[in-house]
Amino acid sequence: AQSVTQPDIHITVSEGASLELRCNYSYGATPYLFWYVQSPGQGLQLLLKYFSGDTLVQGIKGFEAEFKRSQSSFNLRKPSVHWSDAAEYFCAVGAGGFKTIFGAGTRLFVKA
Amino acid sequence: GAGVSQSPSNKVTEKGKDVELRCDPISGHTALYWYRQSLGQGLEFLIYFQGNSAPDKSGLPSDRFSAERTGGSVSTLTIQRTQQEDSAVYLCASSQRQGASETQYFGPGTRLLVL
Numbered sequence: 001a002q003s004v005t006q007p008d009i010h011i012t013v014s015e016g017a018s019l020e021l022r023c024n025y026s027y028g029a030t031p032y033l034f035w036y037v038q039s040p041g042q043g044l045q046l047l048l049k050y051f052s053g054d055t056l057v058q059g060i061k062g063f064e065a066e067f068k069r070s071q072s073s074f075n076l077r078k079p080s081v082h083w084s085d086a087a088e089y090f091c092a093v094g095a096g097g098f099k100t101i102f103g104a105g106t107r108l109f110v111k112a
Numbered sequence: 113g114a115g116v117s118q119s120p121s122n123k124v125t126e127k128g129k130d131v132e133l134r135c136d137p138i139s140g141h142t143a144l145y146w147y148r149q150s151l152g153q154g155l156e157f158l159i160y161f162q163g164n165s166a167p168d169k170s171g172l173p174s175d176r177f178s179a180e181r182t183g184g185s186v187s188t189l190t191i192q193r194t195q196q197e198d199s200a201v202y203l204c205a206s207s208q209r210q211g212a213s214e215t216q217y218f219g220p221g222t223r224l225l226v227l
Contacts, residue, residue: 094212
């Protein structure tokens with residue numbers, strides 16, 4: 001069965017530091033992979049997505065993610081975090097048909 | 113409209129009462145999804161509508177939950193005889209077309225609290 005695992009429930013980083021949020025998926029074929037961000041009281045907004053081609057994907061707000069088939073991973077990165085990046089981040093896999101499977105999310109805290 | 117809208121933003125109800133949650137998708141989007149987000153949980157798929165096809169209700173947790181989509185646009189999620197475990201944020205999303213590759217656009221959600 002398809003699944004998405006985000007091992008870190010929450011992460012705290014200092015403003016200006018680099019960030020990496022982990023995501024592992026389980027799916028037999030090449031999946032469609034997404035990262036969404038949810039700010040407090042808001043719905044989810046797409047940061048980036050991977051379908052095929054270049055395994056390093058650039059997204060909005062300075063985020064990028066790298067698809068690693070051998071590790072079944074799609075980790076999200078940002079070189080320098082801003083206080084406004086504090087939010088909850090969801091990794092998701094589009095795994096056939098119409099369904100998208102979401103991870104449980106990682107809450108990012110940014111300290112000054 | 114510019115985005116997906118949902119109403120009400122917040123709903124407090126008593127156990128046993130029925131509630132209706134509304135979703136207005138982006139104009140022209142043919143696919144519409146309902147999810148439930150409980151505290152500390154990911155998004156739990158509830159139901160999916162695509163055009164005039166029969167909806168996929170495989171995620172509905174019980175027969176107290178139902179949803180309809182009128183005229184291929186506005187959708188209403190109804191929860192009958194609410195229970196405290198129904199307390200959650202209910203998110204609606206729409207996408208331009210059907211498919212696992214499609215980007216979903218989310219509304220701000222309805223926070224439901226069942227007392």
